[in-house]
Amino acid sequence: RKEVEQDPGPFNVPEGATVAFNCTYSNSASQSFFWYRQDCRKEPKLLMSVYSSGNEDGRFTAQLNRASQYISLLIRDSKLSDSATYLCVVRGTGRRALTFGSGTRLQVQP
Amino acid sequence: NAGVTQTPKFQVLKTGQSMTLQCAQDMNHNSMYWYRQDPGMGLRLIYYSASEGTTDKGEVPNGYNVSRLNKREFSLRLESAAPSQTSVYFCASTGGQPNTEAFFGQGTRLTVV
Numbered sequence: 001r002k003e004v005e006q007d008p009g010p011f012n013v014p015e016g017a018t019v020a021f022n023c024t025y026s027n028s029a030s031q032s033f034f035w036y037r038q039d040c041r042k043e044p045k046l047l048m049s050v051y052s053s054g055n056e057d058g059r060f061t062a063q064l065n066r067a068s069q070y071i072s073l074l075i076r077d078s079k080l081s082d083s084a085t086y087l088c089v090v091r092g093t094g095r096r097a098l099t100f101g102s103g104t105r106l107q108v109q110p
Numbered sequence: 111n112a113g114v115t116q117t118p119k120f121q122v123l124k125t126g127q128s129m130t131l132q133c134a135q136d137m138n139h140n141s142m143y144w145y146r147q148d149p150g151m152g153l154r155l156i157y158y159s160a161s162e163g164t165t166d167k168g169e170v171p172n173g174y175n176v177s178r179l180n181k182r183e184f185s186l187r188l189e190s191a192a193p194s195q196t197s198v199y200f201c202a203s204t205g206g207q208p209n210t211e212a213f214f215g216q217g218t219r220l221t222v223v
Contacts, residue, residue: 008150032209043200043214044153087152089212097143097168098204098212102152 003027006088006101014109017078021104023071023088032091033064035073037084038103044087047073078108112136116201116215123191123222131186131218133201141204142184143212144168144176146197153200159184191222 006023013019025033033050048055050062050071061074071088088101114135123129135142140161145153145168155168159178173195175187184203188195201215 004152006152034211036212041198041217043216044212045214046211049209049211097141097155097158097166098202099155100145100153102150 002101003099004088004090004101006104008102008104010105010107012107012109013078015078015080017108018074018076019078019106020075021073021086021088021106023073023101025069025071025088025090025099027090027092028066028069030069030090030092033062033071034089034091034098035060035062035071036087036089036100038087039084044100047086075106078106080108080110082106083108114201114203114213114215116199116218118218119216120219121221123188123220125192125222127191128187128189129191130188131199131201131220132183133185133215134183135203135213136182137203137205137213138181139203139213140181140206142178143202143204144174144184144186145200145202146170146195147200147217148197156186156199191220193222196220196222 035047036044037047038044054063059076063072085103087103117132143158144156157176159165162181199218202212204212
């Protein structure tokens, strides 16, 4: 089983739609959780951290469920510029590095 | 701000050739990482360094060596390149706290023929 699993998509949605991505992780000792965005052939960039109480940044809402080892990202009012691959990222304890999911591709259409 | 700088951006190697990918960060980060990304796949960890003088294997270390030369620099070496090492390589760095963001270099697109 992969440490971090995501639905690869693609998700094709019209502008203005609401779309949700899910991610599961296998290591219950994981400490930190993130969503990164990666545009085609570019480096990943942080979209938002995910906190236990859930957090929101404009049109983006992230949720964490530690009991189910599950992370979600909700995008409201999708824009064309949201088209990208969204990577779920988990960080363990101590010297453990960041572990990336394979990414979920989103295509927002006019 | 330079952030994380990787060189070269593109490289073509013949099978069996060697090369070193360079990475430097100017954010005083302790931890540095090398990932590879293949089409349709996420980033897979090759090696990482939690601090100067330490390195650890990641998920796919075979065929690679690393050097944490100092706090700023973390290089990745391919001793004898193989076509299976054709990939995009990303270097990243993070600070010491668990919730800190990882910053990435722009990537090196390597083709081994």
